[in-house]
Amino acid sequence: DAKTTQPNSMESNEEEPVHLPCNHSTISGTDYIHWYRQLPSQGPEYVIHGLTSNVNNRMASLAIAEDRKSSTLILHRATLRDAAVYYCIRKTSGSRLTFGEGTQLTVNP
Amino acid sequence: ETGVTQSPTHLIKTRGQQVTLRCSSQSGHNTVSWYQQALGQGPQFIFQYYREEENGRGNFPPRFSGLQFPNYSSELNVNALELDDSALYLCASSPQRAGGYNEQFFGPGTRLTVL
Numbered sequence: 001d002a003k004t005t006q007p008n009s010m011e012s013n014e015e016e017p018v019h020l021p022c023n024h025s026t027i028s029g030t031d032y033i034h035w036y037r038q039l040p041s042q043g044p045e046y047v048i049h050g051l052t053s054n055v056n057n058r059m060a061s062l063a064i065a066e067d068r069k070s071s072t073l074i075l076h077r078a079t080l081r082d083a084a085v086y087y088c089i090r091k092t093s094g095s096r097l098t099f100g101e102g103t104q105l106t107v108n109p
Numbered sequence: 110e111t112g113v114t115q116s117p118t119h120l121i122k123t124r125g126q127q128v129t130l131r132c133s134s135q136s137g138h139n140t141v142s143w144y145q146q147a148l149g150q151g152p153q154f155i156f157q158y159y160r161e162e163e164n165g166r167g168n169f170p171p172r173f174s175g176l177q178f179p180n181y182s183s184e185l186n187v188n189a190l191e192l193d194d195s196a197l198y199l200c201a202s203s204p205q206r207a208g209g210y211n212e213q214f215f216g217p218g219t220r221l222t223v224l
Binding site: 034041042043044045046049085087096097098099100101102 | 142144150152153154157201213214215216
């Protein structure tokens, strides 16, 4: 089963950091960890991905546990625009993204 | 650079009818994937096309079929529509044969309602 485990919902305050956890305890050595988010009434949007090392880009940081069984997406300063459903995905070299139900992030002003 | 576009935006059909949804991939992308997203759930993979050939299929019946054209645009066809086919249909393109490291770029989706 390629699905991951995420909390159904999380809440944050504007301009504070947000840590979104993901459990992927059965991940194989070649699976990448991808994060996508879906804003209301839009298609999913790529956020970040990684394999073993921590990764940073302009949107977020991805911290991957040493055993690769879990990871955390970090939004350094949440804005109202970051309110979305965040999906953590194990991705093999095959064709598909296997989405779970994701974490609904609410950002309070 | 034009992103992924889909048409139509919304569509209403009745049970038993057939529907065709269209997707234009992002410039330079030769791989297109289709997903179905029911209300309140994550997208579910239908199939993928790479250079006009089907390259992977999810757990969907044969009445879901697709095409990819030489310009890499794509169609999703659904025959004998059922009420449960009501969903948001998403198209995603990627720049090469999808590897674990390649992100997919999604269109805004087509909202299909089956009455």
